[in-house]
Amino acid sequence: MTVPITPLRPEEYAPVPDSGFGALETEKGNLPLESVAVTAHLSGLTAGVEVAQGFRNPYDVSLEATYVFPLPPRAAVTKFTLEADDRVVEGLLKERGEARADYDRALAQGQRAAIAEEDRPDVFTIRVGNIVPGERVTVRLTLSQPLPYEDGAAEFRFPLVVAPRYIPGVPLEGAQSGGGVAADTDAVPDASRITPPVLLPGFPNPVRLSLATTIDPAGLDLREIRSSLHTVDTTTGETITVELRPGERLDRDFILRLAFDASTSLALTPDDEGQEGTFTLTLTPPADAAATPAPRDVVLLLDRSGSMTGWKMVAARRAAARIVDTLTAHDRLAVLAFDHDVNRAFTGGLVAASDRNRYRAVEHLSRLDARGGTEILAPMEEALRLLDDPNRDRVMVLVTDGQVGNEDEIVERVGAKITGDSGIRIHAVGIDRAVNAGFLGRLAMLGSGRCELVESEDRLDEAMEHIHRRIGSPLVTDLTLTAVDLDLVEDTLTHVGSLFPGVPLVVSGRFRGRGESPAIAVRGTADGEPWERTVEGRGAGAPAARAVWARAELRRLEDRYTIGERELESRIVATSLRFGVLCRFTSFVAVDSRVVADGKPRHHVIQPVEQPSGWEMPMNMSAVAAAAPIRMEKASFAMDETFGGAAPGAPAPPPPPAPRMMRRTPAPDTPSQPFAQPPGAPPAPIPSPGPGAGPRARGRSVSPGPMRPHPGRERQPSLDSVRALLAEELVRLRAAAGRPDQERRRYLSDLASRLRVIDQMAGGHADLASLAAELEGAERADADLARLWQRAVDLLGRLTGGAADAPAPPDSTRARRPFWKRT
Structure with a gap:
């Protein structure tokens, strides 16, 4: 039979705006975030930045939009405004619990409101x-940040995307703290707040990005401007302007490097009120000082987890090899490569850094590939145990992308061992185009070390030169500050540290009153001899200095709180409110007095973020989709559940488990972060750890990842290998019990696809296969929803042996402290 194909006439069809291959649109519209505009002004070694985020409600009901985004880890957020309907509402900085209550109350009364919160630095x-x-609304953030300076160049780095992070730990029951895709765990109690959905590659550019930077040398001899990763246009005149070209995406950090000569100075910036002020001391290294090398113990930690695949693993191996090559026969060396296990280049710990052992270490590094999960705590604790000789220089070098969610747990466990006079220095080399700079910076600060960020292989050599010098002996040690004709406020100085070649010492703090000739004397020891330098003070009109110091002080106090000084909470809140700088214990909240809606928002959407540049998509995505047929008629539901979900802190149960991210590696990392892939594809569960797994992995239910086992974890299929996954499914099933019937039917149908995958992992289990077959028909009108739901609860409870069957508290949630007050 021959069937003719007749083309449509133009008047018979109408093209959909912004459509095309790879475009995604549902009957409810597109995503709420329309634009991000960043305007920065660089003056000397300080940057003032304004970030404007534009939102639009494409739905026919009132909307609450959530956006998880990065800011520079040392930036001080000092202002927040909400603009809508020709009205501008100034945000107020309040204690975080109070700000949340104000926000929730305003929404319940039908008022427009916005809240800004810090979840990580x-x-x-x-x-x-x-x-x-x-409606269209705009929120604006105003912030100030210092520019790090080294080897004659300052760097302005502005992050644009929150990369997926590895989430360890056991999922917590009850309502989640946020609307993200990963469940809160005992190790990361706010995991659902830092794991927004991720868009599939090829998704049409959903957000208009503009970024303009003006540069005022402020009297310095600016020799060169370099831009990394993005394409920019530059105009010159009295001031220099650098702008992103249209079409750039929010998938990697924006980086400018400015070459000029720094100078020693002491800037005194008085407050607008009273006699107090902020000082900033910049001290360049002495040109006539030379350090005598001391014997060193160096432990090198290399992250080989799945998120390090591709160019990142190549760069990490090169970086580690460069560090090994800098050692001498007087030094000792240990090399630990880690994912879910720790792999050692040498047995027995530290070995002499002889030519033979350095060759063996480099050869060992060359064979490493990316795989597994980022269990970073165990190797760091092992490294600290190895660095136990106080008569030698003790150095730990961590090479990683830092994409973990349990930063507080790591800082708490490691920080307690390196604070004070431990003598152990920690240097971090962050390799990624969207690196977790906040976490790596915290480690380097606690360990009196350096954090070097590498966004490309071209940048690697320059970064390793910096690390090489820092691994070497400092020029001046045991530094102390003594004020002359200047009254310094006790316990307000930032970290003093030591003087290294090419790296100016920058210290700030608070002063209370000054005389006619204020100065600060810096004393220390250089090559065993006393060393002193006096720097005279001068008045400065630098309003950002107060905020930048306050941000550094808050980070210092928050790290001490994390390590165990819980009594600092009231001091942190008081410091934040006094200086008007946002921290993890406070929030900016803006409430419009006008009533615009009938009660709370009817729809909630969490904005998905870009896939970070350089992160690879898996080649085996089709295998996951094949495990359960993809039903495209559920696209609207997927938009609500995968991109939306309950508002943070709301009593509504969390959405069904979303498909997890995979990468093109033999055994990928498990960062608990899905791409916005078609609904119906099941999560690919991660197998139980084998006997070689570290203490963090054993006995824990890690967020699901790819189906294939990690290398070194091959085992015979059994129900025991998937029991933790079944327990997690039971917890989520109970949490979804209060949903409307139609959503519960869809949930059971999706659960059927996941149970089929788990059944395959277990090598075939009759009861699981039978339950999956029954649940596949849950969406039929004649299906008995109550019976199917109870059948799933009973069988999962029996197969998990009661592990997830403990009676829930009366309110069906586990009592826990607010997520920002981690226990």
Whole structure:
């Protein structure tokens, strides 16, 4: 039979705007975030930045939009405004619990409101509620940040995407703290706040990005400007302007490097009120000082987890080899490569850094590939045990992308051992185009070391030169500051540290009153001899100095709180409120007095973020989709559940488990971060750890990842290997019990696809296969929803042996402290 094909006439069809191959649109519209505009002004070694985020409600009901985004880890956020309907509402900085209560109360009363919160030093969340249909609103953040300086160049780095992070630990029951895709765990109690969905590659550019930077040398001899990763246009005049070209995406950090000569100075910036002020001391290294090398113990930690695949693993191996090559026969060396296990180049710990052992270490590094999960705590604790000789220089070098969610746990466990006079220095080399700079910076600060960020292989050699000098002996040690004709406020100085070649010492603090000739004397020891330098003070009109110091002080106090000084909470809140700088214990909240909606928002959407540049997609995505047929008629539901979900802190149960991310590696990392892939594809569970797994992995249910076992974990299939996954499914099933019937039917149908995958992992289990077959028909009108739901609860409870069957508290949630007050 021959069937003719007749083309449509132009008047018979109408093209959909912004459509094309790879475009995604649902009957409810597109995503709420329309634009991100960054405007920065660089003056000397300080940057003032304004970030404007534009949201639009494409729905026919009121909307609450959530956006998880990064900011520079040393930036001080000092202002927050909400603009809508020709109105501008100034945000107020309040204690975090109080700000949340104000925000929730405003939404319940139908008022438009917005709240800005800090979840990590470099991860923030904005929620804008009661955006009425078709309305556009803008939120603005104002911040100040210092520019790190080394070897004659300053760097302005502005992050644009929150990369997926590895989430270890056992999932917590009850309502989640946020609307992200990973469940809160005992190791990361706010995991659901730092794991936004990730867009599939090829998704049409969903956000208009603009970034303009003006540069004022402020009297310095600016010799060169270099831009990394992005394409820019530059104009010159009285000031220099650098702008991103249209079409750039929010998938990697924006980086400018400015070459000029720094100078020694002491800037005194008085407050607008009273006699107090902020000082900033910059001291360049002495040109006539030379350090005598001392015997060193160096432990090198190399991250080989799945997120390090591709160019990152190549760069990490090169970086580690460069560090090994800098050692001498007087030094000792240990090399630990880690993912879910720790792999050692030498048995027995530290060995002499002889020519033979250095060759063996480099050869060992050359064979490493990316695989597995980022269990970073165990190798760091092993490294600290090896660095136990106080008569030698003790150095730990960590090479990683830092993409973990349990930063607080690591800082708490490691920080307690390296604070004070431990003598152990920690240097971090962060390799990624969207690196977790906040976490690596915290480690380097606690360990009196350096954090070097590498966004490309071209940048590697320059970065390793910096690390090489820092691994070497400092020029001046045991530094102390003594004020002359200047009254310094006790316990306000930032970290003093030591003087290294090419790296100016920058110290700031608070002063209370000054005389006619204020100065600060810096004393220390250079090559065994006393060393002193006096720097005279001068008045400065640098309003950002107060905020930059306050941000550094808050980070210092928050790290001490994390390590165990819980009594500092009230001091942290008081410091934040006094200086008007956002921290993890406070929030900016803006409430419009006008009532615009009938109660709380009817729809909630968490904005998905870009896939970070350089992160690879898996080649075996089709295998996952084949495990359960993809049903495209559920696209609208997927938009609500995968991109949306309950508002943070709301009593509504969390969405069904979303498909997990995979990468093109033999055994990928498990960062608990999905791409926005078609609904119906099941999560690919991670197998139980084998006997070789570290203490963090054993006995824990890690967020699901790829189906294939990690190398070294091959085992015979059994129900025991998937029991932890079944327990997690039971917890999520109970949490979803309060949903509307139609959503519960869809949930059971999706659960069927996941149980089929788990059944395959277990090598075939009759009861699991039978339950999956029954649940596949849950969406039929004649299916008995109550019976199927109870059948799933009973069987999962029996197969997990009661592990997830403990009676819930009366309110069906586990009592726990607010997520920002981690226990």
